[in-house]
Amino acid sequence: TQLLEQSPQFLSIQEGENLTVYCNSSSVFSSLQWYRQEPGEGPVLLVTVVTGGEVKKLKRLTFQFGDARKDSSLHITAAQPGDTGLYLCAGSPKDYNQGGKLIFGQGTELSVKP
Amino acid sequence: DAGVTQSPTHLIKTRGQQVTLRCSPKSGHDTVSWYQQALGQGPQFIFQYYEEEERQRGNFPDRFSGHQFPNYSSELNVNALLLGDSALYLCASSYSEDYRNYGYTFGSGTRLTVV
Numbered sequence A: 001t002q003l004l005e006q007s008p009q010f011l012s013i014q015e016g017e018n019l020t021v022y023c024n025s026s027s028v029f030s031s032l033q034w035y036r037q038e039p040g041e042g043p044v045l046l047v048t049v050v051t052g053g054e055v056k057k058l059k060r061l062t063f064q065f066g067d068a069r070k071d072s073s074l075h076i077t078a079a080q081p082g083d084t085g086l087y088l089c090a091g092s093p094k095d096y097n098q099g100g101k102l103i104f105g106q107g108t109e110l111s112v113k114p
Numbered sequence B: 001d002a003g004v005t006q007s008p009t010h011l012i013k014t015r016g017q018q019v020t021l022r023c024s025p026k027s028g029h030d031t032v033s034w035y036q037q038a039l040g041q042g043p044q045f046i047f048q049y050y051e052e053e054e055r056q057r058g059n060f061p062d063r064f065s066g067h068q069f070p071n072y073s074s075e076l077n078v079n080a081l082l083l084g085d086s087a088l089y090l091c092a093s094s095y096s097e098d099y100r101n102y103g104y105t106f107g108s109g110t111r112l113t114v115v
Helices: B096-103
Strands: A006-009 A009-012 A021-022 A030-036 A044-049 A056-059 A060-065 A071-076 A087-092 A107-113 B004-005 B008-012 B017-023 B031-037 B044-050 B053-057 B064-068 B074-078 B086-093 B110-113
Touching: A009 A021, A021 A087, A021 B031, A030 A071, A044 A056, A044 A060, A044 B096, A056 A071, A071 A087, B008 B064, B017 B086, B031 B074, B044 B064, B044 B074, B074 B086, B086 B096
Parallel strands: A009 A107, B008 B110
Antiparallel strands: A006 A021, A021 A071, A030 A044, A030 A087, A056 A060, A060 A071, A087 A107, B004 B017, B017 B074, B031 B044, B031 B086, B044 B053, B064 B074, B086 B110
16 A cells, blocks of 8 residues: 655744655655645645656745655745645556556645744 | 536535535546545545546445546445545546646535534
């Protein structure tokens, strides 16, 4: 069974601080996606990383895919209260026979206080 | 352009009852997946429909079944409801294999409470 371990589970920081969320697995993924979910809403895609070692930036957010495509990280610089939400990593299994299944991590609940 | 639409938004059912949840995918999308998200957890894959057939299934019992219609909309049916079925049920759509690079578009979900 493929699993994605996400850490930390909870994070409460002050506005302006930096933070990193980690997503780790013993399995290889063909791609990895990061989503943000707000209460009462569905997850919204932030980024997809496909190539091992790939780094993508989205304003103050930096996403990295591990060289072996087993892990990923999300780094937020100078966090703002608007960044508050549940951050989810989701991997697409390398085995093509697993089709469109996404395996999600447990999520990181981020709270940024003014 | 409408995104993924799910109905109803909230539902309360009694143990043993049956429930049907509905999903209309984003315009242009032909693949629909269903996920169950328990409180404080990440979504768990239930199954995916493509070309009106179940293409893949997660570790859910046969009480969970689905259907996709010719217009790509989909239904999720759950029979003999258990208290543990209480969760947010999410529908996600994509265009065929594009999900690998472009991800899924999720609906806002149906909050099911079983009492």
